[in-house]
Amino acid sequence: MEPDLSKSITMHPHPFRIHTPSHLTxxxxxxxxxxxxxxxxxxxxxxxxxxxxxxxxxxxxxxxRHSSAAxxxxxxxxxxxxxxxxxxxxxxxxxxxxxxxxxxxxSRKRDPPEPxxxxxxxxxxxxxxxxxxxxxxxxxxxxxxxxxAEARQEAGDxxxxxxxxxxxxxxxxxxxxxxxxxxxxxxGSLSLVTTMVDAIFDPLSNLTLILSARAIKSxxxxxxxxxKARLETVGNIVFCFLMICVSMVIIAFAASELSKPPHGDVExxxxxxxxxxxxxxxxxxxxxxxxxCFSLRNRYSQVRILWSDHRNDLLVNxxxxxxxxGGSRLKWYIDPIGAVVLSIIVSAIWLRTAVAEFLLLVGVxxxxxxxxxxxxxxxxxxxxxxxxxxxxxxHSGPRLIAEVDIVMDPENTLTETHDVAEALQVKxxxxxxxxxAYVHIDYETTHKPEHAFKKDL
Numbered sequence: 001m002e003p004d005l006s007k008s009i010t011m012h013p014h015p016f017r018i019h020t021p022s023h024l025t026x027x028x029x030x031x032x033x034x035x036x037x038x039x040x041x042x043x044x045x046x047x048x049x050x051x052x053x054x055x056x057x058x059x060x061x062x063x064x065r066h067s068s069a070a071x072x073x074x075x076x077x078x079x080x081x082x083x084x085x086x087x088x089x090x091x092x093x094x095x096x097x098x099x100x101x102x103x104x105x106x107s108r109k110r111d112p113p114e115p116x117x118x119x120x121x122x123x124x125x126x127x128x129x130x131x132x133x134x135x136x137x138x139x140x141x142x143x144x145x146x147x148x149a150e151a152r153q154e155a156g157d158x159x160x161x162x163x164x165x166x167x168x169x170x171x172x173x174x175x176x177x178x179x180x181x182x183x184x185x186x187x188g189s190l191s192l193v194t195t196m197v198d199a200i201f202d203p204l205s206n207l208t209l210i211l212s213a214r215a216i217k218s219x220x221x222x223x224x225x226x227x228k229a230r231l232e233t234v235g236n237i238v239f240c241f242l243m244i245c246v247s248m249v250i251i252a253f254a255a256s257e258l259s260k261p262p263h264g265d266v267e268x269x270x271x272x273x274x275x276x277x278x279x280x281x282x283x284x285x286x287x288x289x290x291x292x293c294f295s296l297r298n299r300y301s302q303v304r305i306l307w308s309d310h311r312n313d314l315l316v317n318x319x320x321x322x323x324x325x326g327g328s329r330l331k332w333y334i335d336p337i338g339a340v341v342l343s344i345i346v347s348a349i350w351l352r353t354a355v356a357e358f359l360l361l362v363g364v365x366x367x368x369x370x371x372x373x374x375x376x377x378x379x380x381x382x383x384x385x386x387x388x389x390x391x392x393x394x395h396s397g398p399r400l401i402a403e404v405d406i407v408m409d410p411e412n413t414l415t416e417t418h419d420v421a422e423a424l425q426v427k428x429x430x431x432x433x434x435x436x437a438y439v440h441i442d443y444e445t446t447h448k449p450e451h452a453f454k455k456d457l
Contacts, residue, residue: 086380089137094130103127139369140376144430147373165293165303169310172289173202176282183275189327190254190339192279195320197250198313198346199282201243208239229435230397233361240354247343247350254336254343262332271328276321283317286310312349316342359395366393366400374428378404381424384416389445399435402428410443417441 094102103123142150177199183189184196212232219228293307323338365371375391389405406424408417421439428437 085141089141093134093137099127099130102130136369136372140373144377144427147431150432161296161299162303165289165296165306168292169289169306170203170206172285173199176285177203179278179282183278187270187272187275187324189275189324189335190250190257191320191323191327191335191342192275194247194250194339194342194346195279195282195317197243197246198316201239201246202309202313205236205239208235211235229399230361233357233397237354237357237361240350240357243350244347244354247347250343251340254339257336258333271325276325279317279321279324283314283321286313286317290314316346319345360397361395363394363396363401366395370400370433374402374404374431374434377427377431378406378424381406381427382420384408384412384420385424387445389442390440396435398433400433402434402437403440404428404437405440405442407442407445 103126177196180192180196180199184192212235215231216228221227287310290307290310293303293310297304297307319338320342323334323342326338327333327335371391371393374393375388378385378388378391385406385408387407389407390403391405392403394401404424406421408420421441425437425439428434428439
């Protein structure tokens with residue numbers, strides 16, 4: 001199961017630079033390395049994954065048809081040098097003209113469509129497949145330097161629009177938490193109490209990250225030789241369950257209120273306009289932030305996370321206003337019932353976040369795209385690498401551990417094999433989100449896999 005990192009608190013953007021990822025502070029020694037800069041020999045021995053001979057020039061012409069008059073010139077696929085594309089991946093790249101032709105050919109087919117599926121749906125799926133394949137080709141043919149530069153771009157440290165989204169969201173969360181605290185305490189509405197708790201816990205999540213980061217920096221290397229980076233994930237899990245517990249308490253209060261209806265002919269609660277206006281202001285602010293982040297969600301991955309958060313807050317605040325006003329204008333029990341529903345929604349959101357954090361802590365495998373990239377980096381690292389035996393990439397908290405077994409000539413000297421393996425280790429650790437890389441050297445691939453998982457009996 002691959003975790004949805006966007007649900008992890010660790011991956012949520014915030015205005016404070018707690019710690020600088022390694023891929024944003026690479027030394028010149030790491031940054032100077034590029035992929036596939038050397039020619040691959042044609043007489044490499046056969047292994048599980050062999051290093052191929054160079055692709056011929058005819059295959060490179062497949063990507064030369066990419067129009068230079070396209071709207072987004074920077075996103076065009078640039079044909080790589082033959083020595084940097086030993087597998088000929090660029091020959092499988094589909095230009096916009098190719099995709100349009102595939103769509104037209106699919107639409108003209110006379111075969112009867114599958115039940116419930118039209119030609120448009122088939123052509124859309126085919127186009128989506130080739131677009132995903134194009135993205136994989138572009139990702140693997142980029143050098144390590146380009147991946148680092150792209151990570152900086154996604155971090156958006158120097159982008160004004162990104163800073164507005166992050167700082168605006170953080171400042172708004174603090175102000176709106178105060179507004180909703182006033183609304184909840186002045187009315188006693190359980191629905192507004194639920195929205196208030198959710199609003200307060202948003203800036204508190206940033207405080208959790210700051211405290212965890214300070215504890216991580218003050219580490220005793222003798223006592224914690226691997227560092228305390230996973231403490232951040234543990235803190236996030238504790239924070240999630242604290243939020244769930246608060247939601248359960250609100251549900252208990254709501255159940256108690258429902259079991260004790262008001263005396264006499266009282267059918268509604270006292271209506272106060274000021275608290276409702278305060279929550280309405282919070283809703284309008286979240287809506288404005290939602291629309292702003294919506295326009296940037298495809299440019300910055302972290303802004304997409306903020307956009308998702310604001311969308312959830314709109315649901316919670318909007319439903320809270322409706323049930324609070326309903327309890328004041330229609331029936332008194334609408335408010336506690338709304339509080340129960342809101343608490344369940346909030347608990348489900350934070351439980352999903354806790355599950356994502358648990359998977360990171362336990363060590364779930366990395367995404368397929370990351371495994372493909374690391375495999376390709378290993379295969380194109382040096383002509384001395386004859387093949388790949390094993391590639392394992394898994395999470396250790398918010399970052400990744402990579403374990404690779406490369407195949408080399410048994411006649412090579414210790415110095416040669418050591419230098420190749422060390423350079424590969426440095427290159428892998430230069431990739432974004434890779435915390436540690438372990439490179440093991442083999443001379444064949446027919447043996448039983450090393451480091452196989454063993455259960456304690």
